[in-house]
Amino acid sequence: MSQPVETTYRECVKQAIREAMIRDQRVFLMGEDVGHYGGCYAVSKGLLAEFGEERIRDTPLSENAFTGIGIGAALGGLRPIVEIMTVNFSFLALDQIINNAATLLHMSGGAFNVPLVIRMATGAGRQLAAQHSHSMEGWYAHIPGLKVLTPATLEDARGMLWTALEDPDPVLIFEHVMLYNRSGTLAADAGPVDIAKAAVRREGSDVSLLTYGGALYKTLEAADKLAEEGIAAEVVDLRVLRPLDTATIVASVARTRRAVVIDEGWRSGGVSAEIAARIMEQAFWELDAPVERVCGLEVPIPYAAHLEQAALPQVEGIVAAARRSLGR
Amino acid sequence: MSLTEQQIRTAVLEELGNVAPDAELDGLDPSEDLRDALDIDSMDHLNLMIALHKRLGIEIPERDYPKLLTVDAAVAYLLARAG
Amino acid sequence: MADILMPSLGADMESGRLAEWLIKPGDSVAHGDVIAVVETQKGAIEIEAFDSGRVASLEIAEGEEVPVGTVIARLGAPGEATAAAPASAPSAPPPAAPAPAPSAPAPTPVAAPSPAPAGPRRRVSPAARRLAETLGVDLAGVEGRGPQGAVVSSDVRRAAETTRAAAPAATQQPARRRGLDLEEMRKAIAAAMARSKREIPHYYLATRVDLQAASDWLARRNAERPPEARLLISVLFLKATALALRDHGAFNGTYEEGAFRPGSGVHVGSAVAIRGGGLIAPAIHEVDHLDLDALMAKLRDLVERVRRGGLRSSELTDPTITVSSLGERGVESLFGVIYPPQVALLGFGRVSDQVVALDGAPAVRPTVELSLAADHRVTDGHRGGLFLRRIADLLQEPEQL
Structure with a gap:
């Protein structure tokens, strides 16, 4: 067991993405403002410089399009991490998430897995009003074919992503906006955690x-x-x-x-x-x-x-x- | 102290009377199958085995139950094991 | 104030003769206490109290025969033990002056005594209810300290501890042998079975069940136990039936006034043959919640009380299904007549070795023929078949029972 280090939830998410990018060349991050701006919650700051535009991809403001691209990439053998700025915006991509990502394995008779991870910010508390603040993870939890994760601790913020990427099927990760600044200690070598148990x-x-x-x-x-x-x-x-x-x-x-x-x-x-x-x-x-x-x-x-x-x-x-x- | 045949026979008949208080024991043919003679069912028979085991202290494994289906057979079986 | 009525102990009972009072004025009784012995066509039956309280008066004398529904005793205001009765209960009328002797023909008999609920239903949490049943605690005497005054499990536990500390060991009623009039019983069976065949459209199904696994498991288990801890295979049949009923509740209950009513629990009437003729199928309660040892103990106790006398009224009125099991003797299959108002009867024939096809070759295996007689107004053959299949499947894994 290595020394615990001081860190934040935001840093844990970032290190989880970094580690995944390093361990698996098929992993890439895609979303609005994830590259040059560094992510609207600054999660991906610095990753563009480290990994380049091929793997840290800024997208147009079109959730339906880039989520669909993520599904295509997953079907084609890559391991995309799609970031949607906030859960309210994900409704623009409902068709891709619910009609495609969640169904293809079943509709193809088990032939096509969609190993896609979508991260979204969720929740209220930052005075962002009614179009950026809702907690809609329960809606997605209604859909067979999806897994829905809600990391609340530093350990889970650090460890759930890799396990989600290893999962052959689509996984949605909901990061509560009020957690990004939360700080605490975490083992320096903290690694993947299960995504099955409470x-x-x-x-x-x-x-x-x-x-x-x-x-x-x-x-x-x-x-x-x-x-x-x-x-x-x-x-x-x-x-x-x-x-x-x-x-x-x-x-x-x-x-x-x-x-x-x-x-x-x-x-x-x-x-x-x-x-x-x-x-x-x-x-x-x-x-x-x-x-x-x-x-x-x-x-x-x-x-x-x-x-x-x-x-x-x-x-x-x-x-x-x-x-x-x-x-x- | 070893048991005599008469002691064992008395025990069998008394316990039979306890297990089946509603059965008519007078005139029971000791060589007749108890199930036919007294309508003894499997629960009654098991209760008889329990009572005899407790009273005489003789082990009666389940596989031997068929060897104790008449009064005579039960007495012979128990006598052989009472030594 | 609660009246105790001559209970109906079967669809065709019209009257009962009070053989013996086991209480006297001034005694305290609690729900479930045996208070009297009544001679019926099914022999002498011990009558249990539905309500708790102090006996105010006995309304009929020993030896009297009265119609079902007649008041036979009155309970007065509960004593200190039941001080926590609902506050909104109607205030008791003044203690009864000597009631008119009920020797005159009683009013139209009512079908069955119902425990008169006093005031609105008390709040008792599900956990408390179950615990009270397990510990044998009478909820009427338990003070509720949960949300909105509800009785919760900790209240029941506290009450159980208080009772245990206060009460000396309950004195056991000595077992008494009571007479059974086989002629009267025959009349009762005739009435019930005629009604069954007149009213219930029976359908019948049967299937042969492989018992190799069950027999082997039982033999191994019994080999390492003293006789008093050994199990009979009929206990496995009872438990498998009860577990299967969890998924097939349509066979567990009664059909009355044109509608099926699911049973309040799985109370299996277990048919016991009576020497000299006659048959009775008293209930073992909540069979699905009993482990095999407990079930065996209940069955043993039941058979003993059938033989010696001492059945309880609730055992006659509560069965929600009947199981008839021939054990090691008798014929291969039996097709029962449903005991009204129940809706199903399961028959387990004699356990016997049969030549069966196994993996394409003949093999000798212990088997039993399992049959179902069921009420076509409630279920049909397809569901019946699934029910039998479920029982057969459960018997393949005896260690899970």
């Missing part, structure tokens, strides 16, 4: 807080607050929204008998609804309280800072939901 980030016996992505840190903070009241909350980081690791969720709920789902996405028909339904199906007899949900309010994300914050799950709301599930 992780228990904090153990507890009284209530399971189930979350992912940007909401993880609010949830951990809520668990600290609950601990001050003598409530031991378990925090489960889903990590992968499709396929969902139901076993870990059910095992946690079976231990604590109570579940609160925290999802920055909207409540109706979202990830939180799916998780609550699976708990009903597989852990009903373990429950001591109805499943609680803390979700983004059902409005387009507002621009004004105070309204934006009011529309998002917050620590106080998570604490209150956990208390309700305990009857306190």
Whole structure:
């Protein structure tokens, strides 16, 4: 085990891309402003100089076109990383993602895999308003044929990309915008991680807080607050929204008998609804309280800072939901 | 202390009476298959084996159950093993 | 205040004779306690209480015969043990003055006693409900400290510990042998079976099931155990049936008033032949949740109580399906008559060696003929076939049962 180093989420994503480019000549990065500008969240700064225009490719403002090019490249044997600036823009590429990337393996009778990775920024908190701030990963988690990853920790930001590139099928990685500046320590030789299991980030016996992505840190903070009241909350980081690791969720709920789902996405028909339904199906007899949900309010994300914050799950709301599930 | 044939026969008949309290034991032909004579089913027979094992301390492996299907056969089997 | 009624212990029971009271005024009873013995066509049956409380009065005397639905006893306001009863329960009427003797012909008998729910349904979490059943805790006496006053699992655990600390070991009722009138039982069987054949459009299916794996597994398992821990193959049949019913719930339940009602659990009526003629199929409850050793113990206990007397009322009223298993004797196949209002009956014939084709060559294997008699108003042959196939498949992996 090597020395831990100080780093950031942004740096972890960048080093993951660098490592992949070095290890595999078939890997290249493509997207709007990824080259000369260095990425709208500065993830790819410096990579153009290191790898050249062949492998760090700026694209026109046409998500449908360059995502389609990514699919073609993947079918042709390359390992493209397509970056879409924010999940709201990915809707321009829905036809390519859902009608092509997700279906070709099935429609070709298993003949054509699409080993494509698409990275997108997701989530609110930077006052970018209703066309740049939504959490739509739950939508993609609805689609068979896709894998949907939501790295929340430095370790996952560093390690999920390579495993995703090794996967023979399309993988979508959602990076929450409020995580890029998050700093911490990581082993200098941190490497690939699994993209199949949820992780228990904090153990507890009284209530399971189930979350992912940007909401993880609010949830951990809520668990600290609950601990001050003598409530031991378990925090489960889903990590992968499709396929969902139901076993870990059910095992946690079976231990604590109570579940609160925290999802920055909207409540109706979202990830939180799916998780609550699976708990009903597989852990009903373990429950001591109805499943609680803390979700983004059902409005387009507002621009004004105070309204934006009011529309998002917050620590106080998570604490209150956990208390309700305990009857306190 | 070794058991006599009479002690074993008494034990078999008494335990049979316990297992099948609703069966008519008077006039039972000791050489007749208990399943036919008394309508002893597999649960009754297993209970009889359990009772005899406990009372006499004699091991009766499952594969030997068919050797204890009449009173006479059961007495002979248990006597041979009681030594 | 709750009334205890003469229960209906079968589709064709019209009246019952109270043979023996096991309670007296002033006694506390809890849900499930045996309170009386009633002579029926099926012999002497122990009647269990539905409600908890203190016995206010006995309304009929030993030896009296009354129609189904007649009030036979009254329970008064619960004592301190049930102080946590719903606050909104209707206040009890003043303690009963001596009630009119019910010797006069009782009003029109009602079909079956229903436990009168007092006030709105209590909030009890699913986990608490299951735990209460496992620990044998009466939820009526448990204080709820969960969300909105709901009883949660920790409340049940606390109640169980309190009870265990407070109560001395329950005294066991000595086993009593009670008379069984075979003629009366024959009449009851005649009535039920005639109704079944009159009302239920039966269909029948059968399939032969290879038991090599099950027999081998059982022999190995039993070889290393003392006789009292050995299993009978019929236990495997019961468990496989119960597990298969999880996916085939349409065979587990009752057909009443023109509609199928799924069973509240898998309560398998297990047919036990009675010496001298007669048959009874009392329920083993929640068979799908019992492991094989527990199931064997229940079956052994059931057979013993059929032989000696001492069946419980709930065992007669609760079966959601019947299984008849011939074991090592008898004929190869049996096609049952469904016990109304159930909708299916499974028959396991005699386990016997048969020559079967195996990988293109003849082989001698232990097999059983498995049959299904089912109600065509609820299911049809295709589903029946899938159900039998599932049972057969489960029997191929006995270690998973």
